[in-house]
Amino acid sequence: DIQVTQSPSILSASVGDRVTITCRASQSLGSYLAWYQQKPGKAPHLLIYKASSLQSGVPSRFSGSGSGTEFTLTISSLQPDDFATYYCQQYNSYSPTTFGQGTKVEFK
C-alpha cells in the first residue's frame, strides 16, 4: 500500500497567518492527492482534489500544490473558521486509497 505522512502533527497559528501543511507519499501519486478539513463531531469536507483543484464552494484562501511524492496545502490567511484538523488522501488507482494521520491547526 502507498503510505502518506503529514507534517506537522500540530500547528499553532493566529488569525491572518499563512499556514502550510505537507504530505509525503511512499510512492509517486502523480497528482492523485486530496485534502480535507474536519471539525470535531463532523465528517471530513473535501477542499482540494487532484493536488491543486479547488472543490466547488471552497474559499480561495485554500490552495494545493505538488506532484509525485510531495504535496502542500496552504491557507493564505487563516480565518477563525479554519481551526480544524486537515487530512491528505492518496487515491492512486493501483492502490487502495489511504489517508494521512492528520494535522491539527490550533489557536496560538
Next chain:
Amino acid sequence: QVQLQESGPGLVKPSETLSLTCTVSGGSFTNYYWSWLRQSPAKGLEWIGNIYYRGTTNYNPYLKTRVSISLDTSKNQFSLKLSSVTAADTAVYYCARYPPTTTFDSWGQGVLVTVSS
C-alpha cells in the same frame, strides 16, 4: 444537493456482524462509486470499500474477507456488512459519494459503532 444518512445499531457484540445502511437523497446513483469509510483514534481514517452504481465492488484488502457492500437503487440505499467483529472494529462509520473525476465529495454525518459484549 445530495445528502447521505447512515443508520444501524450503535452496539454490536464481538463475533457478530455489523450492518449499516446509507440512504441517499437529492441525487442520482448513476455514474458514482458509493463508499464506506471508518475513523478511529487507533487507525485514523480508513477506507472500507465501495460499490459502483452498476454493482461492481472493491474492498480494502485488509478487510476483504469480512466485508460485503450491496446496493438497492429502488430504495436509494447502499449497505455495509462487516462480519466477525472485534473491539478493533469500534469506530465512527461514514458513507460517502465518490465521483470518478474527483474523490469523496459528499459524506454522511457518521455513526458511532461500538463492539462490546
